[in-house]
Amino acid sequence: MTTARPAQRHAPALAGFLVSVGLAGAVIGSLGAPLITAVAEAYDVSLAASQWTLTIALLAGAVATPVFGRLGAGPRRRTVVLGMLAAMVVGSVLTVLPLPLPFAFLLAGRALQGSGLGLVVLMMAVARDHLDEQRAARTIALLSVASTAGIGIGYPLSGFLTDVAGVRAAYGLGLVITAAALVAAFFALPEAPSRPSTRLDLRGAILLAIALPALLLVIGDTNLWRHHAATAIAILAAAILLLTGWTFLEAHTENPLVDVRLLRHPAVAAANLVMLTGGVGMYLLFSLITRYVQTPASAGYGFGLNTFEAGLVLVPFSILGFVAGRLVPGWRDRLGARWLLAASTAVVLAAFVLFAVARSHLVEPILAISILGFGVGAFSAAMPAVILAVTPKSETASAMSVNAVVRSVGFSTGSALGGLILAAHTTGVFPSESGYAAAAWIGAAATAATLVIIAILPLKRG
The missing domain is CATH 1.20.1250.20 (MFS general substrate transporter like domains)
Structure with missing residues (x-):
C-alpha cells in the first residue's frame, strides 16, 4: 500500500x-x-x-x-x-x-x-x-x-x-x-x-476547450482589435458567455471538471482577481522590455540585440525570480499573504517607474527587468499559499489549474495591451519612444490598481 x-x-x-x-x-x-x-x-x-x-x-x-x-x-x-x-x-x-x-x-x-x-x-x-x-x-x-x-x-x-x-x-x-x-x-x-x-466531466471539458481558446485568441490578437474592433468585441462577448455557461454547468454537475464552490470562497476569488490584474501589468512590462532592447538604434532608441543577446537580458529575471521564490516561504509566516502580495506588487511598480523614466543605457532596462523578476517571483510564490490555505489536498491540482488559466488570461491581456499602445504610437516601422513611456505609465497605473485590490479584498493569511 x-x-x-x-x-x-x-x-x-x-x-x-x-x-x-x-x-x-x-x-x-x-x-x-x-x-x-x-x-x-x-x-x-x-x-x-x-x-x-x-x-x-x-x-x-x-x-x-x-x-x-x-x-x-x-x-x-x-x-x-x-x-x-x-x-x-x-x-x-x-x-x-x-x-x-x-x-x-x-x-x-x-x-x-x-x-x-x-x-x-x-x-x-x-x-x-x-x-x-x-x-x-x-x-x-x-x-x-x-x-x-x-x-x-x-x-x-x-x-x-x-x-x-x-x-x-x-x-x-x-x-x-x-x-x-x-x-x-x-x-x-x-x-x-x-x-x-471520478469520471472526467466531458461536457465541461469540451465547452472549456471552445470558450477558453476563443477568449485567449481574441485578447491576444492586436491586429483584430486595431482593424476590426466590433468583431473582436463580439468574439469576446461570445467567449465570456460560453465561460458563464460553463460555470453554471460545473456548479450543477456531480463530478465537475473544476469545483466552482471552491472558487466562490472569498479568499480564492480575491486571489484569482489579484492574479488577473497583476498578471496584466507583469507581462506588459516584460514584453515592453524584450521588444525595446531588440529595436535597432537606427529607430532613435533601442540597442539592436539579437535573439540570443535579448535572451541573456532575461537571465537576471529568472535568477532573481527563483531567489524570491526561495525567500517567500520564510517571510510568509511573519508577514502573511496580503503583505507579501502587496510588497511584491510594489516591487513590480518600482520596475515600471524605472523603465518609464530611464531607458537610454542598456543597464537601465536590465535593472528594470531584474527588479521585475524579483517582484514576479515573490508574487508567484505567495499566490499558492492564499488559495491552498482554504483548499482540500484532493483539490490542489484543480484549484491551482484555474489560477494558472487566470494568469494566462492576464499575461495575454498585458501582452495585447502593450501591443495596442505601441501600435497607437507607430507611424513608420517602429513605435516612437514616447509609446514605450506611455505604455509603462499605463502599466504602472494598472499595477497600482492591483495594490488597491490587494488592500481591500478578503485575502486570508497564508
Whole structure:
C-alpha cells in the first residue's frame, strides 16, 4: 500500500525532481517565442503563421491544465503525468524530424509540447501529498515561480542553438529535456494516495476547450482589435458567455471538471482577481522590455540585440525570480499573504517607474527587468499559499489549474495591451519612444490598481 509521505531522507530528492519537471514544462512552453523569425525563414511561412508555434502551445496548455488537473486529482495521477510527458516527447520528435508537411507537423508537435504546461499544478499536488508542510510550501512556491521564470532559461538557450545550428537544433533541446523528464518521472514519481476515482466531466471539458481558446485568441490578437474592433468585441462577448455557461454547468454537475464552490470562497476569488490584474501589468512590462532592447538604434532608441543577446537580458529575471521564490516561504509566516502580495506588487511598480523614466543605457532596462523578476517571483510564490490555505489536498491540482488559466488570461491581456499602445504610437516601422513611456505609465497605473485590490479584498493569511 502506498504511503502518503515518503521517508524524509528521500524528501529533498523528490522536491528537486518536482521543481525540475515544472521548470522543464516552462522551458518547453517558452521555446516558441524566440524562434518565430527563424521558423518563418526555415519553413518558408509568414511571420503571422510562424507566431502560431507559440500561440498553439499556449492554447493547448490553457485547455490541458484544468483537464489534467482534474485527472491528476484521483488515484491515477502518476499515469496522467507519465502520459503527459510521453505526449511531450512525441511532440518534441515531431518538431525535430524532417517529415512531409513539415510546418503542419511542427504545429502538432508544439501543441503536444504545450500540454505539458499543466505539469506544474500536478507537481504541486504531489508536493502537498508527499512532503511535510514546510518543505511542501517551499516546493510549491518554487514551482509557481518556475512556470514564469523558466522563460529566462529557454530564451537564451534556444536563441544560441538557433544561431549556431538552426531551428531544429533548438527544438532538439526540447526533445532532450522532455525525454530526460520522462525517464526521471518513471523512477522518481510516487503513486498518489488512495482516493475515490471520478469520471472526467466531458461536457465541461469540451465547452472549456471552445470558450477558453476563443477568449485567449481574441485578447491576444492586436491586429483584430486595431482593424476590426466590433468583431473582436463580439468574439469576446461570445467567449465570456460560453465561460458563464460553463460555470453554471460545473456548479450543477456531480463530478465537475473544476469545483466552482471552491472558487466562490472569498479568499480564492480575491486571489484569482489579484492574479488577473497583476498578471496584466507583469507581462506588459516584460514584453515592453524584450521588444525595446531588440529595436535597432537606427529607430532613435533601442540597442539592436539579437535573439540570443535579448535572451541573456532575461537571465537576471529568472535568477532573481527563483531567489524570491526561495525567500517567500520564510517571510510568509511573519508577514502573511496580503503583505507579501502587496510588497511584491510594489516591487513590480518600482520596475515600471524605472523603465518609464530611464531607458537610454542598456543597464537601465536590465535593472528594470531584474527588479521585475524579483517582484514576479515573490508574487508567484505567495499566490499558492492564499488559495491552498482554504483548499482540500484532493483539490490542489484543480484549484491551482484555474489560477494558472487566470494568469494566462492576464499575461495575454498585458501582452495585447502593450501591443495596442505601441501600435497607437507607430507611424513608420517602429513605435516612437514616447509609446514605450506611455505604455509603462499605463502599466504602472494598472499595477497600482492591483495594490488597491490587494488592500481591500478578503485575502486570508497564508
